[in-house]
Amino acid sequence: MESGSSPTMIEAVDLEKSFGAVGAVRGVTFSVRQGEVLGFLGPNGAGKTTTFRMLAGTLSPTQGRVAICGYDIASQPLQAKSRLGYMPENALLYPELSAREYLSYRAELKHITRSERDRAILRASEQAKIGTMLDTRIAHLSKGYRGRVALADALLGSPPVLLLDEPTAGLDPNQVLEVRALIASLREEHAILISTHVLSEVEATCTSALVIHKGKVVEQGPLDALRQRQKGARLKLVVQATVSSLGSTLGPLLARLSPRDAAKVRIFQREGQSHALLPSADESLVAEAVRLCVAAGLAVLEVTPQRRALDDVFAALTTSQTADEVTASIEAQ
Amino acid sequence: MSGLLPTFKRERKGLWVTPLAWVLLVTFLLLQGGIFYSITVHFSKMEGAALESGPLNAYFGQQSLLMAMTLLLLCPSLTMRTLAEERRTGNIELLLSAPVSPSAIVLGKYAGVYLSYLLIWLPTGLYAFILRDTGSLHLPTLASGYLGIALVGVSHLSIGLLMSSMARSQLVALLLTSTCLFGIFVLGIGEYIFDDGILRDISGYLSLTTLLEECSKGVIDSRRIVLHLSVGAWALFVTSRIVQSWRHA
Numbered sequence: 001m002e003s004g005s006s007p008t009m010i011e012a013v014d015l016e017k018s019f020g021a022v023g024a025v026r027g028v029t030f031s032v033r034q035g036e037v038l039g040f041l042g043p044n045g046a047g048k049t050t051t052f053r054m055l056a057g058t059l060s061p062t063q064g065r066v067a068i069c070g071y072d073i074a075s076q077p078l079q080a081k082s083r084l085g086y087m088p089e090n091a092l093l094y095p096e097l098s099a100r101e102y103l104s105y106r107a108e109l110k111h112i113t114r115s116e117r118d119r120a121i122l123r124a125s126e127q128a129k130i131g132t133m134l135d136t137r138i139a140h141l142s143k144g145y146r147g148r149v150a151l152a153d154a155l156l157g158s159p160p161v162l163l164l165d166e167p168t169a170g171l172d173p174n175q176v177l178e179v180r181a182l183i184a185s186l187r188e189e190h191a192i193l194i195s196t197h198v199l200s201e202v203e204a205t206c207t208s209a210l211v212i213h214k215g216k217v218v219e220q221g222p223l224d225a226l227r228q229r230q231k232g233a234r235l236k237l238v239v240q241a242t243v244s245s246l247g248s249t250l251g252p253l254l255a256r257l258s259p260r261d262a263a264k265v266r267i268f269q270r271e272g273q274s275h276a277l278l279p280s281a282d283e284s285l286v287a288e289a290v291r292l293c294v295a296a297g298l299a300v301l302e303v304t305p306q307r308r309a310l311d312d313v314f315a316a317l318t319t320s321q322t323a324d325e326v327t328a329s330i331e332a333q
Numbered sequence: 334m335s336g337l338l339p340t341f342k343r344e345r346k347g348l349w350v351t352p353l354a355w356v357l358l359v360t361f362l363l364l365q366g367g368i369f370y371s372i373t374v375h376f377s378k379m380e381g382a383a384l385e386s387g388p389l390n391a392y393f394g395q396q397s398l399l400m401a402m403t404l405l406l407l408c409p410s411l412t413m414r415t416l417a418e419e420r421r422t423g424n425i426e427l428l429l430s431a432p433v434s435p436s437a438i439v440l441g442k443y444a445g446v447y448l449s450y451l452l453i454w455l456p457t458g459l460y461a462f463i464l465r466d467t468g469s470l471h472l473p474t475l476a477s478g479y480l481g482i483a484l485v486g487v488s489h490l491s492i493g494l495l496m497s498s499m500a501r502s503q504l505v506a507l508l509l510t511s512t513c514l515f516g517i518f519v520l521g522i523g524e525y526i527f528d529d530g531i532l533r534d535i536s537g538y539l540s541l542t543t544l545l546e547e548c549s550k551g552v553i554d555s556r557r558i559v560l561h562l563s564v565g566a567w568a569l570f571v572t573s574r575i576v577q578s579w580r581h582a
Contacts, residue, residue: 058429060580078335082432092422094343096350108339109431153427 006033009191015064039202042212085154089165095139128152143170235278238302336433340441393478394549409510412493435576481548488561491568
């Protein structure tokens with residue numbers, strides 16, 4: 001999805017998965033390059049976990065193919081899987097083992113040699129911040145720590161591809177920040193795919209996003225492009241005036257807008273101030289709006305060009321509402 | 334077959350760090366100890382008992398019905414968690430995403446369970462030690478008695494693993510395996526019910542009690558070895574295919 005010379009590490013082509021007559025995933029195609037962090041977004045039941053399972057090789061697609069570092073996961077599963085670190089959402093791990101024993105077992109499964117094993121465990125546990133808990137039985141760990149043990153498992157041996165299903169679920173805010181920082185630090189040398197419901201996480205950690213809805217990709221691309229494609233930019237203007245005087249002041253400006261954009265303009269009173277939301281935030285519009293207000297003697301309290309929040313884009317893509325309707329409904333609350 | 338060794342070690346350790354194996358071991362040894370004690374007391378009251386009918390022969394052979402019942406309890410209990418628990422906990426996702434083949438997973442788990450089975454039987458070797466000075470100990474016969482136990486383990490544990498792969502709960506796996514093994518056991522009893530003919534031959538071939546009785550006397554029938562090894566190989570093959578098919582679920 002991102003141009004560049006970095007090699008493609010994850011390639012999903014026309015992935016389909018049906019459970020009986022129900023199509024869980026339908027024609028999903030995307031790729032992730034080294035250095036890219038792709039946020040995999042979608043509401044519950046959209047097909048995120050099914051897609052992740054197909055990418056990890058634990059579920060075979062009804063149609064389509066997956067390649068990890070160029071190795072087809074169906075015909076060369078061992079080569080593909082040895083380049084993959086997978087953190088599933090709900091695995092309970094083995095409660096009777098300590099974190100160290102568990103990671104040692106997993107390292108051996110991943111063919112990390114005995115001489116490298118201790119070093120790999122130490123590195124992964126430091127990255128996942130579980131160093132102090134290594135000798136604690138998994139049964140005695142909190143949900144957050146268990147998630148971090150699973151994260152350390154995915155990081156074992158530093159595989160070039162990381163599939164992280166809800167990596168910050170159950171973590172406290174500080175731990176969330178740590179994991180985000182970790183993902184940012186891993187970005188250079190890995191291709192990372194993150195499934196999450198937390199849109200702020202995508203904004204904070206991902207270079208691009210893919211939105212899946214009812215098994216189909218409804219949008220994908222770099223985050224900024226995604227927002228722009230949803231015609232996200234707006235101008236928020238707050239002045240010390242009545243709604244009618246603000247409306248009449250901005251009249252010449254509104255007359256220049258297309259009928260469609262003019263219909264989207266909203267002027268309302270809130271906490272004694274008049275707010276105007278204009279459906280564009282280009283520089284000339286901002287300058288013109290401020291000039292008109294100043295010329296009319298209105299005190300301009302706030303001028304904020306607003307980018308469309310990813311939440312609005314996500315809601316618009318996965319509901320029948322438009323992004324503007326979503327924004328309006330959020331603001332009305 | 335990469336991944337077999339770590340799966341084997343994990344299975345072996347996973348069983349013995351839970352109370353299950355220890356409860357099984359204690360129950361098993363109490364049961365076997367009671368049987369051995371009653372046999373020994375019985376023989377101590379007999380004068381001039383012949384070598385071939387010594388206490389250990391009786392332990393493996395003449396009490397084969399008790400032995401068979403013990404095996405019907407032991408094998409399903411050992412295998413019930415192997416694959417069913419991995420699926421229930423979702424850890425199968427981790428296992429299948431590792432660079433390990435389904436055959437390695439199945440064989441590793443089987444080897445782990447089989448070793449545990451042998452370890453559970455190991456303390457009964459003390460019975461031979463106790464009887465070493467009685468003149469009733471005949472090592473080749475003792476070895477063939479244990480061979481019978483080992484053979485039963487090959488087939489029964491593989492069937493248990495197969496049933497565990499077909500269930501998502503340990504309890505269901507236990508019930509499936511018990512039902513299956515009990516069915517085979519009942520088929521073997523047909524040896525004493527049917528008149529001469531093919532049905533009786535088949536029942537005799539399948540009979541668990543006859544196998545244990547023959548082995549306790551030092552009689553090793555290669556047909557029975559082939560049967561149990563074949564059942565074991567078939568069940569493990571099918572289990573591997575089932576694990577493979579989970580990708581298509």
